[in-house]
Amino acid sequence: MKCPSLFIAFVIGISFTALGQKINDTYRLDIQKASSEILVDGILDERAWLEADVAADFFMITPMDTSFSQVRTEVRMTYDDENLYIIAVNHHAMEGDYIVQSLRRDFSFGQNDNFIFFMDPFDDQTNGFSFGANAAGAQWDGLMSNGNQMDLSWDNKWTSKVRNYEDKWVFEASIPFKTLRYKPGITEWGINFSRLDLKTTEKSGWAPVPRQFPSSTLAYTGVLAWDNPPPKAGTNISIIPYVLGGATKDFESEGGTIYKREIGMDAKIGLTSSLNLDLTINPDFSQVEVDEQVTNLDRFELFFPERRQFFLENGDLFGNFGYSRIRPFFSRRIGLNAPIQFGARLSGKLNKDWRIGAMNIQTGEVEEELRPAENFTVMSLQRQVGARSNITGIFVNKQSINYTPPEGDSLQAFTQFNRNLGLEYNLATSNNLWTGKAMVLKSWSPDGSGNGFVHAANLNYRSGNLEWEWSHEYVSDNYTAEVGFVPRRGYYRINPETQYTFFPKSEKLLSHGPSVGTSFFFNTKGVQTDNTTFLFYNFRWRSQSRFTIWGGYDYVLLQRPFDPTNSGKEQLPAGTEASWFAWGTEYNSKPQSLFTYSFSTRSGGYYEDGSRYNIQTELGYRFQPYVAIAMSTNYNRIVMPEPWNTTSFWLVGPRIDVTMTNTLFLTTFIQYNEQIDNINLNARFQWRFKPASDLFIVYTDNNLPQPFGVKNRSLVLKFTYWWNV
Structure with missing residues (x-):
């Protein structure tokens, strides 16, 4: 070390x-x-x-x-x-x-x-x-x-x-x-x-x-x-109740319609002008925009950001610890499979140098899954050091309440607890030329199977023309973060990258230049399992349009079985080796036009000496400022030997934003996802009748394309009101 x-x-x-x-x-x-x-x-x-x-x-x-x-x-x-x-x-x-x-x-x-x-x-x-x-x-x-x-x-x-x-x-x-x-x-x-x-x-x-x-x-x-210190905010208590009614029907299970009638409340209490206490009882997040579907050819879980208001203020104290692939806490794990009953969150500044975050959330029992009630505790303390840098400590605990794992492999088992303790140093110099991070994490589980360790660090330098970065990561085989986002375990990774930008004296071209990088993965025995090496050349015009051409090399040694089409076909066995070259382009048109468009392409090799072709497009037109229409398409064609043969699938969907005023919105999108054989419709109406007070109507519909049939359907009406005490 x-x-x-x-x-x-x-x-x-x-x-x-x-x-x-x-x-x-x-x-x-x-x-x-x-x-x-x-x-x-x-x-x-x-x-x-x-x-x-x-x-x-x-x-x-x-x-x-x-x-x-x-x-x-x-x-x-x-x-x-x-x-x-x-x-x-x-x-x-x-x-x-x-x-x-x-x-x-x-x-x-x-x-x-x-x-x-x-x-x-x-x-x-x-x-x-x-x-x-x-x-x-x-x-x-x-x-x-x-x-x-x-x-x-x-x-x-x-x-x-x-x-x-x-x-x-x-x-x-x-x-x-x-x-x-x-x-x-x-x-x-x-x-x-x-x-x-x-x-x-x-x-x-x-x-x-x-x-x-x-x-x-x-x-x-x-x-x-x-001219004088800003006035004290005084009593700062906000009560935000909601009432909700809705109906959901699952046509695949041929069950009856389930009606929802719920009430709940959030509260924001300003303990000081810089320290806030958030409380929630029986929260509901049905008005949060649905994640749009994506084509998934990755071997690992995809990340979708948090959108729920309760988790957002000072959310960096909890969710920014770690890296994009190593997060000991990811709030979307909470309430995913069990309802949140209540929660409390203390966050903010103690003084100029110290910040604190403490969160406790209780979820209910789910009898049909034998899932116990669970309690989630996260504590974070941050100290500013140097010019703009800081040191942060974090503790994450997931605890099953009154639960003993059942005996026998045939029964669903949940862990009694999972804990993470971490320390992180964030670097940011006064001129922002140097930024970086260095961290360590330790995890514990009751039987020792989840006891593991993480170390990772990166350093970035960014001047007017030159940018370079070094990063490395180590995640042990047994490291476990049940309330985090760590899609891959048991590896070392090193990743240097650099980019140089030219600024020519041109009336049309703003900048251009290359970027190059490589990423190596090794398992904990020191065997190389992955490598991605790329070269990009980027062009940016004064009109704000952009064009990129790239080439890359990939090598993969599979550590576990994987279906290279992610569509339910035959899996490649662990130990399979594959390497290929690919190239592609990306373009975004200038935003000043009423009609805008973008596209990206990819052509090259794939597993088993196969090939993969991809083209993505987005066309947009706006009737400003009231209507914006966008149509996106994503087409993949994978050609491989038997038993996979040729696999192709589309992800297509229009999105329509109707903004009648800056307080009255209707957003609708439809997506046809051939990879998972689904047509999704989501329509969300919002009327902000007072600042931070809303009426929502949300309709969601999932359908089977061939033969066409409804999978499930839901309609929710929700009313929220922000009341300052």
């Missing part, structure tokens, strides 16, 4: 040598208490706005980061005893209509004219909030973690208005202090403002951000300087 020790010492050394003054500390916007009442109407006419300090002279981020923006933006902020206010005047630089997809909430950043701002209330350059809107008034809000990561599933209470003029569009918003988390007495917050104007293809920011980083990077925020 000498090499990992040297690696950890190296990244810690980088962290502490990067201490220094905040990069954009000289960019300061003064905020003073409003001298008049503010009406959120998109009109800059109140005396308080005329007296407010102005943030202007934005810097261009793309296509170049060496000059001021050509698109003028002016921002003012003020506050009163209850709310923080912001108004942004977004001037046009060219004639023509604004460009947006729809009025859909939490829109795609790169496909909408938008104004977004990023707040760091603790000025720790690591965690914060993001709010904004596109030019048609669709809202954007998200939680920020790890310096620039954005979770747009978070939803909270605030109001905004966008008003369009011939030469500009104006965004105005009111954000209750109760919606935010901040330390009492602090008079300087980190803040930055971002503007994307697709007509000029220009992205800009008030405090300058190098173009290799997202405009949301908190390392490059300026300062919001308060």
Whole structure:
């Protein structure tokens, strides 16, 4: 373990040598208490706005980061005893209509004219909030973690208005202090403002951000300087009850219709302005958008992100520990096969340097599966060190209640407990050029079969032209995380990658350059089991269209049987070796057009000296800002010797977003998945009749294509109301 020790010492050394003054500390916007009442109407006419300090002279981020923006933006902020206010005047630089997809909430950043701002209330350059809107008034809000990561599933209470003029569009918003988390007495917050104007293809920011980083990077925020400490949020208790009615029928089992009549409640209690307690009783998540189906040719489980509101605030304290393939805690494991009865979650800042997360959730017994009631406990403690780095410890416990595993192999057995304990160091230098992570994990199970160990680390360097990364992972054979996401065990992995980007002096081409990497897997006996080596060449035009061509080599030594079509055919035995070359392309059209399209292709070898061909397309058209239509297709053709022969399957589906206003939405998608022989229809209607209060109607239908027949069908009506005590 000498090499990992040297690696950890190296990244810690980088962290502490990067201490220094905040990069954009000289960019300061003064905020003073409003001298008049503010009406959120998109009109800059109140005396308080005329007296407010102005943030202007934005810097261009793309296509170049060496000059001021050509698109003028002016921002003012003020506050009163209850709310923080912001108004942004977004001037046009060219004639023509604004460009947006729809009025859909939490829109795609790169496909909408938008104004977004990023707040760091603790000025720790690591965690914060993001709010904004596109030019048609669709809202954007998200939680920020790890310096620039954005979770747009978070939803909270605030109001905004966008008003369009011939030469500009104006965004105005009111954000209750109760919606935010901040330390009492602090008079300087980190803040930055971002503007994307697709007509000029220009992205800009008030405090300058190098173009290799997202405009949301908190390392490059300026300062919001308060005339007095922000007012205390006062009593901050929100009760969010729901009532639900619905019906479900399983036609395959020929059972009767099951009717649902449920009530439940969430509560948010602000213990301090930076520490929050979330409670839930009999939660229901039927309004959460259904995961769209994907074609699966992978040997391992696929990952789908968490979308349920209860798990989101400060979710990085729990879910960001580890890597994409090594997560000791994955909240979607909870409530997957058993109903959640109640839960509590404490999370937030203790002070500028310490954050805490503690969660306890109880699920009910499922008699027909002999599944016992289970309790889930997660505890996390994080300490900021160096410039923007931190050390995090985590403990995860899954405990079966009053349960003894049955004797006999024929009976379903559940473990009495599974526990994980981990420590992680996250590196982020003050200028964000160096980032990385190093972690260790230990697991325990009652009979010792789940006692295992994990070590993993990575180091990334990202300058204007050059980016490179080294990462390695070790997961022991017996490591077990029953409440985590660890689809593969018993391996070592090393993965170096590098990329170089050229920025030519061209009126049309923005950048181009190669990226190359390789990933080697070895089992715990040191035998190589996998290798993927790739070479990409990327082109990006000023219009924001993109094209990539790539080539790659794959080698696989199967560790367990696998059906290479994932469609129920013959399995290749463990020990099978396969290698092949493949190549492909990817293209995304410019987002300014009403008609947009993208495609990707793949052609090359496959298992048993076979071949695999894949083409994916997406066509989109928008009747802005009210309707956006997209049609996606994914076709795979696998040619192999007997007994597999030729296997081909489609995944096809249209998606229609109808946004009648920025509070009234209808989303419908249909998918035909030939691989699993299913047609899925999901329609979701949402009426936000008050901020964070909604009426949902959700219809889901699954069908067998040939001969056509209904598998199951459900209809849910749900009403939620956000009530501030």
